[in-house]
Amino acid sequence: AQSVTQLDSHVSVSEGTPVLLRCNYSSSYSPSLFWYVQHPNKGLQLLLKYTSAATLVKGINGFEAEFKKSETSFHLTKPSAHMSDAAEYFCVVSGAGSYQLTFGKGTKLSVIP
């Protein structure tokens, strides 16, 4: 079984400052991990994925995440927040040898002008 914990339900940053959204996972095997973003009244859009290649993963819109096995973490970062980054972010782990996704409860990011 696997699980995902997003450590903050809400993060607020000023425009132009760094973003850090924290995610810890639990898995009995080598996981595939994803970050998705959801804007209001929209579906989930894939930001980036980790699938056992490079531990530092670059995604769209300047986001990146680092897989740290020793810490079972997969935190999402961005050097400089933009107003358009305001949304809800989901950390996701895939099921053992299968397709089922386990979602974190989400982190709502607010960006203050």
Place this chain on the structure above:
Amino acid sequence: GAGVSQSPSNKVTEKGKDVELRCDPISGHTALYWYRQSLGQGLEFLIYFQGNSAPDKSGLPSDRFSAERTGGSVSTLTIQRTQQEDSAVYLCASSSSGDRDQPQHFGDGTRLSIL
């Protein structure tokens, strides 16, 4: 290119009525998934289709829920005798295969409200 398309985008219905939600996956994607997103419950897996294989229905919450996928493409999620607790956003996703490394691409969802 075209993404996952869901219809209707919003549906309001009375308790006890049946509803049908439609999903049109990305062309060529063999895997299709339905999820439910509700306040307090987050995102829950409902059902998975892969090619011509029998679907994984393990996430369906009750026998009032069913889904089919015709011709390996369009899928319909049906909820019979709707209850207020069925109010949620129903999301459909597709991927090129059922491999766990393949990302799932989501539609914008159907927001279902049961009065």
